[in-house]
Amino acid sequence: MSLRRLLPALGLAVSVAIGAGGAAAQDISASQQPPSPHETGLAGPWELALDGSFRRCGLMLAPEAGPVGRALRFPAGCRRALPLVNGLGGWRQEGELIQLLDRDGQPILAFTGPDGDGPRSAEAASGERYSLVQAGARQGTPETPLVTTAALSNPSVPRDAWAGAPTTAAAVTGLYTLDRFVEKDVCRVILRPDAAQVQEGCRDPGLALFDPTAWHYEAGRLTLVARRGHSVELIPVGEGRWRRDPEIGTTFVLRRVEP
Numbered sequence: 001m002s003l004r005r006l007l008p009a010l011g012l013a014v015s016v017a018i019g020a021g022g023a024a025a026q027d028i029s030a031s032q033q034p035p036s037p038h039e040t041g042l043a044g045p046w047e048l049a050l051d052g053s054f055r056r057c058g059l060m061l062a063p064e065a066g067p068v069g070r071a072l073r074f075p076a077g078c079r080r081a082l083p084l085v086n087g088l089g090g091w092r093q094e095g096e097l098i099q100l101l102d103r104d105g106q107p108i109l110a111f112t113g114p115d116g117d118g119p120r121s122a123e124a125a126s127g128e129r130y131s132l133v134q135a136g137a138r139q140g141t142p143e144t145p146l147v148t149t150a151a152l153s154n155p156s157v158p159r160d161a162w163a164g165a166p167t168t169a170a171a172v173t174g175l176y177t178l179d180r181f182v183e184k185d186v187c188r189v190i191l192r193p194d195a196a197q198v199q200e201g202c203r204d205p206g207l208a209l210f211d212p213t214a215w216h217y218e219a220g221r222l223t224l225v226a227r228r229g230h231s232v233e234l235i236p237v238g239e240g241r242w243r244r245d246p247e248i249g250t251t252f253v254l255r256r257v258e259p
Contacts, residue, residue: 044061044134045060048130050130051121055081057078057082058225059132066090069092072088074230075231089105096112098111111132172191172217175190175256176240176255177257186202189254195215196224211227212224221233241255
């Protein structure tokens with residue numbers, strides 16, 4: 001083939017390659033763009049719950065790009081509590097929706113905007129309904145009863161749970177100290193109406209690393225939510241005393257103290 005005939009063919013090939021490369025770069029950059037102001041406002045710790053059950057999981061909706069959409073993190077225990085999370089690969093904001101995505105970038109759950117102060121809601125392909133709420137937002141109005149006799153008699157609540165459990169989130173607020181199996185008063189954490197905070201002088205590396213920043217109280221259970229999104233649940237076992245549930249690992253007992 002003569003050079004004169006070869007040049008147009010080479011030009012076409014280069015144009016096609018450049019066009020394909022540009023499209024690929026566009027696809028890649030779409031997930032790497034900085035989050036929108038709305039997405040930035042949504043980023044942070046959330047709680048995913050299966051409606052009609054005690055099954056829930058702390059999610060961290062991160063602002064940085066992930067394999068699909070924005071990065072999504074959750075503790076390993078969520079895989080057993082809510083098997084649906086095993087297929088999650090990221091999240092994104094689409095209009096008023098918060099979408100939890102599978103590893104191919106397709107929405108598994110699309111949570112609509114909240115109805116007033118209520119949680120966001122979505123239905124899975126299985127027909128199960130899930131709710132999504134920002135961590136620490138479930139306590140609602142302080143005087144609203146959040147636990148009933150029926151809830152406390154539910155089999156999901158261990159038998160050693162204290163019958164005199166607080167009836168409102170407001171009754172749970174205060175200063176607590178952490179007791180371990182041998183050492184007592186190793187770390188203090190304050191539960192405010194809108195946040196949790198570890199106090200200075202904490203001598204317990206476990207709680208300091210966990211670093212709870214939010215909490216909520218519902219159906220006789222106190223949930224502490226870590227800065228990175230994972231959570232630990234506690235049940236009341238006496239006046240101002242709470243233990244981890246399930247009772248695994250080292251002793252973890254919160255005891256209310258005076259400031």
